[in-house]
Amino acid sequence: MTIPQRHLLTWVPSLYLAMGLPNVMVGVVAAILYKNLGVSNEDIALYTSQLYLPWVLKPLWAPLLEVYRSKRFWVISMEFTMAAALGLIALVLPVADFFKLSLAFFWIVGFASATQDTCADGVFMTTASKTDQARYAGLQGMCWNLGAVLASGLLVSLTGYLHNQMGLSWVQCWMVVVSLAAALMAGFGVYHWRVLPAGAPSQLHGQGLAGGLKATTEAWVTFFQKPQIWMMLAVIFFYRFGEGFIEKFGPLFLLDSTAAGGLALDNEALGHINGTVGTLAFIAGAFLGGFFVARKTLPRSFFTLALVLNIPHVTYFYLAQTLPTDTVTIAAIVAIEKFGFGMGSVGHMLYMMQQIAPGPFRMAHYAMATGVMALTKWGTGSVSGLLWNYVGHNYLSFFGWVLVFSIPPVILAWLAPFPHDGEAATAAEGHAAPAGAH
Numbered sequence: 001m002t003i004p005q006r007h008l009l010t011w012v013p014s015l016y017l018a019m020g021l022p023n024v025m026v027g028v029v030a031a032i033l034y035k036n037l038g039v040s041n042e043d044i045a046l047y048t049s050q051l052y053l054p055w056v057l058k059p060l061w062a063p064l065l066e067v068y069r070s071k072r073f074w075v076i077s078m079e080f081t082m083a084a085a086l087g088l089i090a091l092v093l094p095v096a097d098f099f100k101l102s103l104a105f106f107w108i109v110g111f112a113s114a115t116q117d118t119c120a121d122g123v124f125m126t127t128a129s130k131t132d133q134a135r136y137a138g139l140q141g142m143c144w145n146l147g148a149v150l151a152s153g154l155l156v157s158l159t160g161y162l163h164n165q166m167g168l169s170w171v172q173c174w175m176v177v178v179s180l181a182a183a184l185m186a187g188f189g190v191y192h193w194r195v196l197p198a199g200a201p202s203q204l205h206g207q208g209l210a211g212g213l214k215a216t217t218e219a220w221v222t223f224f225q226k227p228q229i230w231m232m233l234a235v236i237f238f239y240r241f242g243e244g245f246i247e248k249f250g251p252l253f254l255l256d257s258t259a260a261g262g263l264a265l266d267n268e269a270l271g272h273i274n275g276t277v278g279t280l281a282f283i284a285g286a287f288l289g290g291f292f293v294a295r296k297t298l299p300r301s302f303f304t305l306a307l308v309l310n311i312p313h314v315t316y317f318y319l320a321q322t323l324p325t326d327t328v329t330i331a332a333i334v335a336i337e338k339f340g341f342g343m344g345s346v347g348h349m350l351y352m353m354q355q356i357a358p359g360p361f362r363m364a365h366y367a368m369a370t371g372v373m374a375l376t377k378w379g380t381g382s383v384s385g386l387l388w389n390y391v392g393h394n395y396l397s398f399f400g401w402v403l404v405f406s407i408p409p410v411i412l413a414w415l416a417p418f419p420h421d422g423e424a425a426t427a428a429e430g431h432a433a434p435a436g437a438h
Contacts, residue, residue, distance in 0.1 A: 008128055011195045013143045015075070015120050018188040020147020022082050022113040025181055026051045027377070028152045028274075030106055032251055033178075036159070036170040036267065039099060041252050041393075042385040047099075049248065049381025051106055054114035055374035059367045062118045064216070070198040071119040071126070078116040079189035085109045086182035090175045118367060127197045145283050153275020155181060160267030219364040226365075228417040232356055235416045236372050239306065239348045242313050242406035243341060244380025245398075249388065250274070250316060253395050254330070261395040263323065263330060273331045281335040285342025293346060298354055299418045302347050306413030309344020310406040312337040317399040347413075348373070355420050 030051065034044045065074050085108040092101040159173040254270055256262025293301050315337040324330055352369035359365060391397035
């Protein structure tokens with residue numbers, strides 16, 4: 001099937017919306033779903049954190065995707081796969097073993113989403129000119145985050161409306177909402193079948209499995225031959241270390257009852273705060289962070305951006321100590337943390353792009369770097385349940401430890417090496433940051 005060349009605006013926004021929605025369904029919404037259905041905080045933290053592993057492991061199979069079929073084929077195939085898996089999640093929620101079964105299908109969504117991320121970025125980078133890549137980089141991030149707003153904001157709020165206003169059980173609410181997410185992914189698949197370009201074929205195309213494995217081996221070997229690579233990987237791994245604990249337990253804290261030390265928000269309020277207000281604050285911070293780096297260069301701004309990301313972690317400690325009941329106050333405080341996360345994360349993404357990715361395997365090495373970033377989310381999420389038990393299910397102590405965990409990232413940012421000139425290897429060179437890596 002020959003796809004006519006279409007304007008970037010006909011497919012870039014929908015492509016990155018389709019990347020953001022399933023990523024946040026797996027990373028954030030699954031935890032809220034299980035919280036509503038009575039799963040313990042420990043089990044939520046442990047088992048939903050394992051869902052990050054596909055993003056950690058995607059560099060292992062990403063080069064093999066270049067060998068067979070087109071990037072467009074993989075994007076569309078994964079969108080239909082995610083639609084089917086989300087539909088199956090909705091179907092199994094009423095059964096006794098819903099937790100195990102739904103986790104299995106969430107795993108499928110995770111692997112398909114990670115694969116889609118890799119190939120979707122490949123379509124964009126091999127179709128758009130260098131000028132257009134720089135021009136549309138901001139649109140990529142905005143649309144990815146709009147997908148996050150849709151998943152963690154509007155869809156979560158809808159479950160609250162169905163439960164509070166329509167009287168549906170939580171199982172029924174989530175069956176409706178997850179089915180809606182499945183329909184959206186199927187819709188993206190149908191739309192992209194008509195408009196998505198194929199993307200330029202890789203040099204590995206048609207070389208078979210042997211060629212793909214050889215290229216994968218060479219990419220890994222050259223990755224670890226980079227100067228100061230281990231120190232740079234330490235910087236990447238710890239940069240968002242404290243944030244990883246907040247990302248996993250923040251929504252649980254906002255939902256938990258006051259008797260359990262939480263803020264007792266309902267899903268409607270959580271959807272507005274974490275999904276809408278929080279995401280808009282994140283986007284505003286990201287744009288300001290990009291402007292800040294453009295003015296000062298990355299080496300001069302990196303330490304400041306690390307401070308901006310980690311200092312606002314005190315907001316959750318403050319919330320756990322004061323336990324405010326006013327939703328507007330809670331939203332404003334959460335927005336401060338999300339704004340700092342958005343602005344600070346710009347440094348994280350640019351450091352991977354400008355200092356680790358440059359070289360003959362730029363796409364593969366960037367995927368490896370984002371895999372290390374996903375490893376942070378997997379690791380912090382996995383041990384957050386253990387920390388929760390260690391502090392005796394006390395949110396104030398939990399977020400106190402988060403402040404301690406926010407110190408090493410700042411120290412490492414101060415010591416971070418910059419083997420490549422900060423102005424020579426910019427995103428405008430033609431490789432915009434994959435928005436799905438946020």
